[in-house]
Amino acid sequence: MPADEQPPILGSWRALYLLVIILHFVLIGLFYWFTRTYV
Amino acid sequence: MHWLDWLVMLGTLGVIVAYGVYHTRNIKSVQSYLLGDRDLRWWTIGLSVMATQASAITFLSTPGQAFEDGMGFAQFYFGLPIAMVFLCIFVLPLYYRLKVYTAYEYLEGRFDLRTRTLTAILFLVQRGLAAGITIYAPAIILSTLLEWDLNWTILGIGIIVIFYTVMGGTKAVSVTQKQQMVIILSGMFVAAIILMYQLPEEVSFSNAVDIAGHMGKMNIVDFSFDMSNRYTFWSGMLGGVFLFMSYFGTDQSQVQRYLSGRSLTESRLGLLFNGIIKVPMQFLVLFVGILVFVFFLFVKPPIHFNTANLQVVEENQMTAAEMDHLEASYDMILNQKQEAVDQMVAAINSEDEAAIAMSSSRMDYYQQVDAAFREEVRWLIDVASDGNAKTKDTDYVFITFVINYLPVGLVGLLLAVIFSAAMSSTSSELNALATTTVIDIYKRSVVSDREDEHYLSASKWFTILWGVLALIFALYADLFENLIQLVNVIGSLVYGSILGIFMVAFFQKRIGGLAVFIAAIVAELVVVTIFLLDQYEVINVAFLWLNLIGCVLVMILAEIFQAAGIGEPAKAASQS
Numbered sequence: 001m002p003a004d005e006q007p008p009i010l011g012s013w014r015a016l017y018l019l020v021i022i023l024h025f026v027l028i029g030l031f032y033w034f035t036r037t038y039v
Numbered sequence: 040m041h042w043l044d045w046l047v048m049l050g051t052l053g054v055i056v057a058y059g060v061y062h063t064r065n066i067k068s069v070q071s072y073l074l075g076d077r078d079l080r081w082w083t084i085g086l087s088v089m090a091t092q093a094s095a096i097t098f099l100s101t102p103g104q105a106f107e108d109g110m111g112f113a114q115f116y117f118g119l120p121i122a123m124v125f126l127c128i129f130v131l132p133l134y135y136r137l138k139v140y141t142a143y144e145y146l147e148g149r150f151d152l153r154t155r156t157l158t159a160i161l162f163l164v165q166r167g168l169a170a171g172i173t174i175y176a177p178a179i180i181l182s183t184l185l186e187w188d189l190n191w192t193i194l195g196i197g198i199i200v201i202f203y204t205v206m207g208g209t210k211a212v213s214v215t216q217k218q219q220m221v222i223i224l225s226g227m228f229v230a231a232i233i234l235m236y237q238l239p240e241e242v243s244f245s246n247a248v249d250i251a252g253h254m255g256k257m258n259i260v261d262f263s264f265d266m267s268n269r270y271t272f273w274s275g276m277l278g279g280v281f282l283f284m285s286y287f288g289t290d291q292s293q294v295q296r297y298l299s300g301r302s303l304t305e306s307r308l309g310l311l312f313n314g315i316i317k318v319p320m321q322f323l324v325l326f327v328g329i330l331v332f333v334f335f336l337f338v339k340p341p342i343h344f345n346t347a348n349l350q351v352v353e354e355n356q357m358t359a360a361e362m363d364h365l366e367a368s369y370d371m372i373l374n375q376k377q378e379a380v381d382q383m384v385a386a387i388n389s390e391d392e393a394a395i396a397m398s399s400s401r402m403d404y405y406q407q408v409d410a411a412f413r414e415e416v417r418w419l420i421d422v423a424s425d426g427n428a429k430t431k432d433t434d435y436v437f438i439t440f441v442i443n444y445l446p447v448g449l450v451g452l453l454l455a456v457i458f459s460a461a462m463s464s465t466s467s468e469l470n471a472l473a474t475t476t477v478i479d480i481y482k483r484s485v486v487s488d489r490e491d492e493h494y495l496s497a498s499k500w501f502t503i504l505w506g507v508l509a510l511i512f513a514l515y516a517d518l519f520e521n522l523i524q525l526v527n528v529i530g531s532l533v534y535g536s537i538l539g540i541f542m543v544a545f546f547q548k549r550i551g552g553l554a555v556f557i558a559a560i561v562a563e564l565v566v567v568t569i570f571l572l573d574q575y576e577v578i579n580v581a582f583l584w585l586n587l588i589g590c591v592l593v594m595i596l597a598e599i600f601q602a603a604g605i606g607e608p609a610k611a612a613s614q615s
Binding site for chain 2: 005007008013016017020021023024027028031032034035037038039
């Protein structure tokens with residue numbers, strides 16, 4: 001594998017991937033709240 | 040069109056193209072031309088990946104989709120961030136370690152030349168035809184509404200794209216895409232703001248969302264597990280993950296974007312940036328469609344948004360009188376509908392639940408009447424055109440608003456958005472087509488022992504060749520309406536199997552070339568059969584599921600064929 005540098009934030013790729021997934025599910029949660037509130 | 044709009048549109052596009060050509064004037068080697076010296080930073084990669092995926096039709100069609108069916112289409116993209124994380128973990132390190140130019144190059148090392156060539160040809164056929172449609176689809180809509188000549192519109196888009204893609208190669212594509220994406224996002228944001236200001240004074244932003252919600256347009260998330268429902272949480276999360284893994288991981292028009300990164304880290308960050316931004320961006324584009332929907336509750340919408348179709352009806356003696364009668368009745372209904380909308384705004388502002396419920400059901404009724412009118416117009420268009428006209432008009436909704444209701448200057452900006460989107464996706468396609476042709480076919484199997492300058496020159500000529508083919512296809516596309524639909528379908532049918540081949544390559548190390556080759560062909564036949572059964576209404580399976588079915592079938596069948604002793608053993612797992 002090529003040299004696996006650390007990401008510029010959060011210290012590890014695992015943490016960064018987790019952040020992306022968590023943000024995504026927060027967004028889906030907001031969408032769901034939107035759906036429940038306005039439909 | 041006002042001269043200021045021309046100035047804004049041509050000025051914006053001209054500056055972007057000039058910047059791209061100037062910035063890449065010193066390209067002297069085939070590596071620079073096809074991989075851009077591998078020096079791009081993550082934000083350029085991220086924007087470039089987004090610009091490649093977002094074609095002009097995305098910005099014409101998506102608001103129209105929200106106008107018609109609400110926000111549910113956002114779920115189509117739910118699998119994208121997960122696919123980005125998967126690619127960052129498993130695929131990017133592999134491509135970087137092998138220093139490949141194309142995704143298909145990897146398959147020869149893992150399997151054999153046969154599998155590499157087959158997959159490259161599948162990509163060339165599918166993407167080569169799609170490039171023509173990427174130009175044709177927005178050109179037909181813009182030329183219809185702006186009364187421009189269709190052929191000149193196609194040639195205008197095509198020649199500019201071919202020019203800067205040939206001049207600067209992959210780096211010209213990436214740097215122009217960065218600017219184009221900034222224009223696209225700013226333009227859509229401005230459109231949303233203007234739309235809010237165009238609503239009547241007594242209608243607040245919150246009122247607008249409330250109205251859309253009461254009329255069933257704010258249904259973003261649907262958790263029902265219904266295989267026949269095209270957009271649900273599950274089809275997006277399961278089918279969508281496989282679709283986007285395939286598109287971003289194996290389609291050279293995307294792979295080439297992130298292979299130009301300065302390092303593995305920059306490429307990973309670029310994809311993750313796409314994973315974070317893409318869903319909110321689609322939400323914004325859909326939300327613009329919702330605001331257009333609310334806007335046309337207060338301003339009289341045309342009875343049909345494609346003016347060329349209306350002209351066909353007016354010019355036909357059999358249908359013209361019926362159309363006049365229909366329009367008169369439609370105007371009457373609109374007046375009543377307007378009263379119902381005002382009643383709904385008043386009910387929402389007074390927070391009177393009973394009044395809201397009553398006005399909602401009244402609006403439901405007028406929506407049904409409105410839909411019945413539109414259906415009747417479509418029937419008249421069918422009669423007047425002998426069934427030759429495309430009666431679906433949702434692609435024309437947003438651009439109708441742009442042309443007729445945006446202030447002078449902003450019309451030019453929004454047209455620059457549409458043209459930028461058309462150019463950015465076409466340039467990626469031409470660049471990827473030329474790269475695959477040179478690296479996977481020409482240099483590998485036809486002329487393999489020439490100097491670097493020869494392949495640089497070949498890359499430029501193949502870019503021109505694919506550009507000219509796309510232009511020819513776009514110029515004659517209106518003669519082959521069925522072919523256009525077929526091209527759109529082919530993408531959905533082959534992505535699953537192609538991803539399956541790559542998944543076997545990545546994770547099923549003991550499987551050899553012949554087993555995966557036969558598995559891919561059998562899986563493809565099964566996918567096509569399911570698609571045909573769906574078309575003939577024997578079964579009901581939404582197309583996103585075909586990606587998952589194709590991929591999983593290749594993986595399972597390859598395992599079975601290998602266990603049954605079909606084909607040679609796998610090469611040593613040197614590529615893992």
